[in-house]
Amino acid sequence: MKTKNKNYKTKVLLLITGSIAAVRIPLLVSQLAKENYEIKCVLSKNAEKLIKPLSLSILSRNPCILEEDQWSNIQSKPLHIELCNWADILIIAPLTATTLSKWVTGNADGLIPSILMANIKPIIVAPAMNTQMWLNKAVQKNYKNLQNYENVLSLQPSEGLLACDAIGIGKIPPNDLIQLALEFITSQNQNTYHKDLLNKKILITGGCTSEKVDSARHITNKSSGAMGLMLSQVARFRGAQVRYVHGPLKIDKDLTDGIQRYEIETSDDLIKVINNEISNCDYFFMNAAVSDFKMFSDHSAKIPKNKINDHLIKNFELVPDILKKISESKKDNQVFVGFCAFTGSIEEAKIIIKKKIIQKGCDYLFANPIDLKGQGFGYLAQNEGWLFDKKNIEHHIKKTSKIDLANKLITKIISQKD
Template structure:
C-alpha cells in the first residue's frame, strides 16, 4: 500500500527463508526501497537456491547477507547481534515450517534463527508453505506458541493456488499487506507494539451503499471503503477478532487479506447484516457512508428522462438513520463509534456534531473534513478529524495517513474507556 514517504528512514531487516514464495520478495524489496526505507536482506541457504543475492543487493542498495557470513573474520561483533542492533523492524518473509520450529524451540542453528532469538524489536511474520504442512499439528502448535511473543505481528497465510498446483491455505500474504503491517508498526512511534485487543470482538462497517433508481441508474456516494478496511486491519493487528461489513470496495483487494468480511449493496442489506451480528461484539464502528435517499419503487424498466422528475416525486424517501436504530438495542458493555463527514470550518460544525452524538446514541463520534485537498476519499488520501464523546472530549488527530489515523483513533477510544 503506497502512502506518503517516511519522514526519516527506518531500518528494515528482511529475513528470507527457503519457500518458493521467496521469489516474490524482490518485488517487496523494490517496493520498500521506493518508499524510503533502509533495507538489509538476509538469505537462508535454501532461499539462495531460489533468488539471486545480487538481485537483492541491487534492489536494496545494500549488500545481501548470506548464512556463510555469520562468522566472517571481518566482523568485529557477532553478525546476528550487529543486525539486531541495526534494525528498527524485522520482517521474516517467507517463514517456513523449519525456521518456525527452530525459533520457538530455541534452536539457534544458523544465522536467521540466531537473529530471531536475539531480536527484541517488532517483527512481522509472513508464513508460506504447503497446505498440509501448514495444517500439521506440530506446525500449528509452534505457530500458536509464536502468538505469545509480544513483539510479533503475525500475518496468516493466504488461500489460493499454491506452487504444487493445489488450492488451499499456505500462500505468502500479499506484499501490500506486509507493507501495511510495517506502516502500522511505524505509526506507534516510540511506543511498543502491543496486542491490546486480544479477546475483543469488533464489528466495522465501511464503504458506500447504493440505492436503485431504475434499471439503469442508482444513488450512491464517493466512499471507497478504505477507512473502514484500515480500521479493520489495525484492530486485527492489535489482536481483535474482526468482521467488516462493506459496500463495493474501490481499493487494492490485497489489503482485505486476512479480514473476515461481508459485502452489501443497499441500506436495507446493511442494517439487516448489522442486526444479525451486533449482539456478539464488544465494539461497533459505524463507518459506512449510507446513501441518504432511496426510491421505494422496484421497477425493472429504465425511466425515460422526461418522466424522471415524476418518478422521484412519487417514490422518493429518506433512508432511516441506521446508527440511531442500532443504538436503541445497545448493551451496557458495548462501545459504539459513529463517523461524520463535514465541510466548512470545524468551529461552525462543532455544535452540529455535538447534537449528532446524542441523537445517534453512540459513545463516540469522529468528525472529519472532506473539502480539503488531499483529504477524504480513497486509500491514498490523508485525513484528520476530531473525536467527540458524550461529555466534553474533543480530541484532535492531526492530518496523517489513514493507517496512522485508524491506529490513533482506536488507541484513543480504548484509553477513554479504561
C-alpha cells in the same frame, strides 16, 4: 505509503527463508526502498537457491547477508546480535515450517534462527507453504505458540493457487499487506508493538451503500471503503477479532487479505448484517457512507428519461438513521463510534456534531473535513479529524495517512474506556 519521518529511514531487517514464495520478495524490497525504508536482507541457504543475493543487494542498496557470513573472521561482534541491534523492525517473509519449528523450540542453528532467538524488536511474520504442510498438526501447534510472542505481528497465509498447482491456504500474504503492517508499526511510538485488543470483538462498517432507482440507475454516496478497511486492519494487527461490513471497495483487494468481511449493496443489506453481528461485539465503528434516499417501489424496467422526474418524486423515501436505531439496543459494555463528514470550518460544525452524538446515541463521533485539498476519499488521500464524546472530549488528530489516523483513533478510544 510513506514512513512517518522523511528525515529518518526506518531500518528494516528482512529475513528470507527457503519457500518458493521467496521469488516475490525482490519486488517487496524494491517497493520498500522507494518508500524511505532502509533495508538489509538476510538469505537462508535454501533461499539462495531461489533468488540471487546480488539482486537483493542492488534493490536494497545494502550488501545481502548470507548464512556463511555469520562467523566471518571480519566480524568484530556476533553478526546476529549486531543485526538485531541495527534494526528498528524485522520481517520474516516467507516463514517456512522448518524455521518456524526452530524458532519456537529455541533452536538457534543458523544465522536466521539465531537472529529470531536474539530479537526483541517488532517482527512481521508472513508464512508460506503447501496446504498440507500448513495444516499439519505440528506446524499448527508451533504457529499457535508463536502467537504468544508479544512482539510478533503475524499475517495468516492467503488462499489461492499454490506453486504445486493445488488450490488452498498457504500463499504468502500480499506484498502490499506486508507493507501495510510495516507502516502500522512505524506509526506506533518508538516502533513498539502490543496486542492490546486481544479477545476483543470489533464490528466495522465502511464504503457506500447503493439504492436501485430502476434497472439502469442507482443512488449512492462517495466512499472508497478505505477508512473502514484501515480501521479493520489496525484492529486486527492489535489482536482483535474483526468483522468488516462494506459496500463495493475502490481499493486494492490485496489490502483486505486476512479480514473476515461481508460485502453488501443496499442499506437493508447493511442493517441485516449489523443486526446479526452487533450483540457479539465490544466495539462498533459505523463508518459506512449510507445513501440518504431509497425507492420504496421496485422497478425492474428502465424508466424513460421523460418520466424519471415523476418517478423519483412519487417513490423517494429517506433511509432511516441506522446508527440511531442500533444504539437503542446498545449494551453497557459496548462502545459505539459514529463518523461524520463535514465541509466548512470545524467551529461551525461543532454545534451540529455535538447534537448528532446525542441524537444517534453513540459514545463517540469522529468528524473529518472532506472539502480540503488532498483529504477525504480514496486510499491515498490523507485525513485529519476531531473526536467528540457526549461530555467534553474534543480530540484533534492532525492530517496524516489513513492507517496512522485509524491507529491513533483506536488508541484514543480504548484509552478512554480503560
